[in-house]
Amino acid sequence: MKKVFAVLVALTLVLSCAVMAFAAGTGSITITNAIVDSTYSVYKMLDFEPSAADPSKGVYTIAEGWDAFFSTGAGKDYFTITNADEKTVVLTDGKTVDQDLATAAVAYAKNTASVSAAQSEKATSANVKFEGLDLGYYAVDTTVGTLCSLTNTNSTVTAVEKNKQPDITKEVQEDRNDSWGTWNDADIDQVVNYRSYITVGYGAVNYVMHDTMDTALTFDPASVKVSVNGTEYEAAGNYEVKTSGTCGCTFEIAFYNDFIATIEDNDADVKILVEYAATLNENAVVEVAHLNTVYLKYGENNEWKTQEHTTKTYTWKFDVLKYMVEGTGDAAQEKPLAGATFQLLDATGNVIKFSDVTGADDVLTYEVDADGTVASFTTPDSGELYFLGLDEGTYQLKETDAPDGYNILTAPVEVVITSGIEEGAPAPAFKVNNSADPTVKVLNQTGSLLPETGGIGTTIFYVVGGLLMVAALVVLVSKKRMASFA
Numbered sequence: 347m348k349k350v351f352a353v354l355v356a357l358t359l360v361l362s363c364a365v366m367a368f369a370a371g372t373g374s375i376t377i378t379n380a381i382v383d384s385t386y387s388v389y390k391m392l393d394f395e396p397s398a399a400d401p402s403k404g405v406y407t408i409a410e411g412w413d414a415f416f417s418t419g420a421g422k423d424y425f426t427i428t429n430a431d432e433k434t435v436v437l438t439d440g441k442t443v444d445q446d447l448a449t450a451a452v453a454y455a456k457n458t459a460s461v462s463a464a465q466s467e468k469a470t471s472a473n474v475k476f477e478g479l480d481l482g483y484y485a486v487d488t489t490v491g492t493l494c495s496l497t498n499t500n501s502t503v504t505a506v507e508k509n510k511q512p513d514i515t516k517e518v519q520e521d522r523n524d525s526w527g528t529w530n531d532a533d534i535d536q537v538v539n540y541r542s543y544i545t546v547g548y549g550a551v552n553y554v555m556h557d558t559m560d561t562a563l564t565f566d567p568a569s570v571k572v573s574v575n576g577t578e579y580e581a582a583g584n585y586e587v588k589t590s591g592t593c594g595c596t597f598e599i600a601f602y603n604d605f606i607a608t609i610e611d612n613d614a615d616v617k618i619l620v621e622y623a624a625t626l627n628e629n630a631v632v633e634v635a636h637l638n639t640v641y642l643k644y645g646e647n648n649e650w651k652t653q654e655h656t657t658k659t660y661t662w663k664f665d666v667l668k669y670m671v672e673g674t675g676d677a678a679q680e681k682p683l684a685g686a687t688f689q690l691l692d693a694t695g696n697v698i699k700f701s702d703v704t705g706a707d708d709v710l711t712y713e714v715d716a717d718g719t720v721a722s723f724t725t726p727d728s729g730e731l732y733f734l735g736l737d738e739g740t741y742q743l744k745e746t747d748a749p750d751g752y753n754i755l756t757a758p759v760e761v762v763i764t765s766g767i768e769e770g771a772p773a774p775a776f777k778v779n780n781s782a783d784p785t786v787k788v789l790n791q792t793g794s795l796l797p798e799t800g801g802i803g804t805t806i807f808y809v810v811g812g813l814l815m816v817a818a819l820v821v822l823v824s825k826k827r828m829a830s831f832a
Contacts (some may be wrong), residue, residue, distance in 0.1 A: 360469070365832055371502065372479055373486065374475060374479060375475070375486060375496070376476040377469075377504075377506075378473055378505070378507065379506050380472055380474045382471065384469050385487075386467055386469060386474050386476075386486070386487060387466040387467075388464050388465050388476050388479065388486050389452070389462075389463055389464060389484060389485045389487065390480065390484050391409055391421075391483050392408060392412070392435065392482050393498070394482045394495075395723040406436070407434050407435070408432065408433035408435060410460070410829070411462075412454075414459065415450075420451070422445070423438075423441075423497055424788040426438045447493065448493045450777055451485040451541060455487070463655065464479060464480070464484070464767065482495075483496075484496060505751070510532075511550070512544065512546060512547035512553065512644050512650075512652060513642070513653075514543065514545070514641065515542060515557065516528075516639075516656070516717075517540070518538060518638065518659060519539040521737075522738060528656070529659070529660065530625045530658075530668050531661060532661060532737050533714050533735055533736055534628060534714040535625060535626065535714060535717075535735075537566075537581075537623050538563065538623060538624050538626055539621070539622075540624070540638060541619060541621045542557075544556065544618040544620065546606060550606075550644045550650075551606070552643075552647075552648050553601040554601070554642070555642050556598055556643065557598075557638065557640045558594070558637075559596045559624055560638075561629045563596075563634040563636055563638060565589070566622070566624060569621070570599065570620070571619075572585055572599075572621075573782045574617070574809065575616065583604075584602055585599050585601045585602060586599070586602075591832055599620065626659060628713060628715070630663055632735070633774070633776055634660070635658035635659070637656050637658060637793040639656040641654045641655070651789050660776075661734075661737070662735075662763050662776055663732065663734045663736060664734050664736070664786055665730060665732050665733070666725070666732075666743065666785075667730055668686045668725040668790065669681060669789060669790070670752070670789065670790050670791075670792065682730070683729050683749060683752070684724075684725050684729060685749035685750070686729075686745060686747070686748055686749055686790060687723065687746050688723050688731070688743055688744060688746065689723075690723075693739055693741070697721050698741075699716060699718040699719070700713060700715055700720045700800075701713050701715035701718040701719075701720060708709060709732060710723065710730065710732065712733055712734065713735045713737035714733075724744060724747075724785055735762075738765045740760065740762050741760070741762075741763070743758055743760075743761055744759075745758075749790065752793055753790065762780070763776075764780070778811060818832070
């Protein structure tokens with residue numbers, strides 16, 4: 347479809363160049379729908395000498411510096427040289443001017459030292475006009491390589507800029523429901539998945555994707571995948587991942603122009619999908635948005651830059667306060683309790699591992715660490731424990747040992763962390779057990795449990811009662827038998 351569209355555009359522009367002739371002289375080319383701040387150039391490929399009898403007809407000859415293009419380059423497949431000495435050319439029978447010729451002509455002009463632009467103009471508005479051009483056949487560099495023919499002094503050719511500027515978007519995956527958006531939350535040490543879509547602008551070159559992650563995100567270069575319409579492309583010959591760029595970003599992906607040329611399309615549904623991943627690391631701070639920003643640069647000198655797009659990754663916490671109640675009634679007081687040991691389990695019952703990151707304030711603080719060595723926690727005199735780096739979800743706080751003289755909890759305490767993040771919201775509405783207070787209070791009761799299985803206190807009564815029932819049954823049966831013999 348791309349090729350068909352390109353040919354139609356080229357033919358439309360070339361046909362629009364055929365204007366009735368009046369007298370030899372100069373002409374003009376106007377570019378409409380120009381991209382502001384982009385530089386447009388026109389290159390004369392062929393000189394034109396109009397016929398005195400009919401100025402709309404005449405002879406085309408090869409312009410200075412273009413000999414190789416028409417004798418051995420792309421031009422020889424479209425034009426036939428009829429007079430080698432005077433370099434006269436005609437369009438070969440059965441050939442039509444198309445986008446491939448236009449692209450090749452512009453590339454030749456830019457890479458040939460003996461060829462220079464007849465005129466260049468930087469667009470300050472949606473229209474760019476070149477005036478006073480000698481008659482001839484011109485390649486117009488609008489980054490789509492439009493070709494136009496000027497045939498007389500009154501020729502005013504209008505070429506419409508058909509470019510679609512490149513663009514890029516960015517999303518992060520929320521693992522809770524596998525949705526994609528501008529934010530997510532995660533455990534520390536969790537892999538975070540990202541994807542960016544690059545919209546290809548026809549004719550643009552030197553695409554470089556720049557991605558910047560803050561220090562709480564560790565990029566995995568091996569995770570990069572590039573695909574188009576479900577077809578994955580390997581890096582060799584198509585793109586290069588660089589982790590030591592000069593822009594201060596975390597990594598760059600430089601796409602080769604030949605790769606871009608194979609997928610250029612004016613169809614908005616065709617995009618380059620770039621997938622990659624990073625790990626939320628120990629630098630993550632609770633309730634702080636950890637940013638990942640992407641943008642695309644392109645152009646001959648990589649001077650053009652798209653809008654930046656940013657995703658945010660959060661992580662959460664909760665605190666434990668172990669306490670007991672001293673006194674009764676109005677005199678009852680809550681007091682912290684030391685010596686209670688806990689484990690934290692995830693929703694599937696797995697024990698979560700942590701690293702001890704307790705600071706100078708001696709508040710026992712633990713951070714999620716898949717390779718950590720801490721899996722149980724004992725409350726100090728303050729009764730407080732702090733757990734950092736948790737994803738949204740449901741957890742079980744399981745007491746494995748109670749202080750002397752206190753009952754161990756018979757069931758785990760459920761802890762539910764909710765982020766409350768919404769797309770476009772300025773900040774998350776983070777809650778623990780539906781409260782803005784992240785502290786989970788755990789009460790321990792004093793006293794000993796009544797003996798159950800194996801306890802002599804109740805067992806002896808069960809045994810004696812059973813024996814008395816058996817004896818009464820024996821006596822009753824004996825009396826009935828004796829009565830029957832009387």
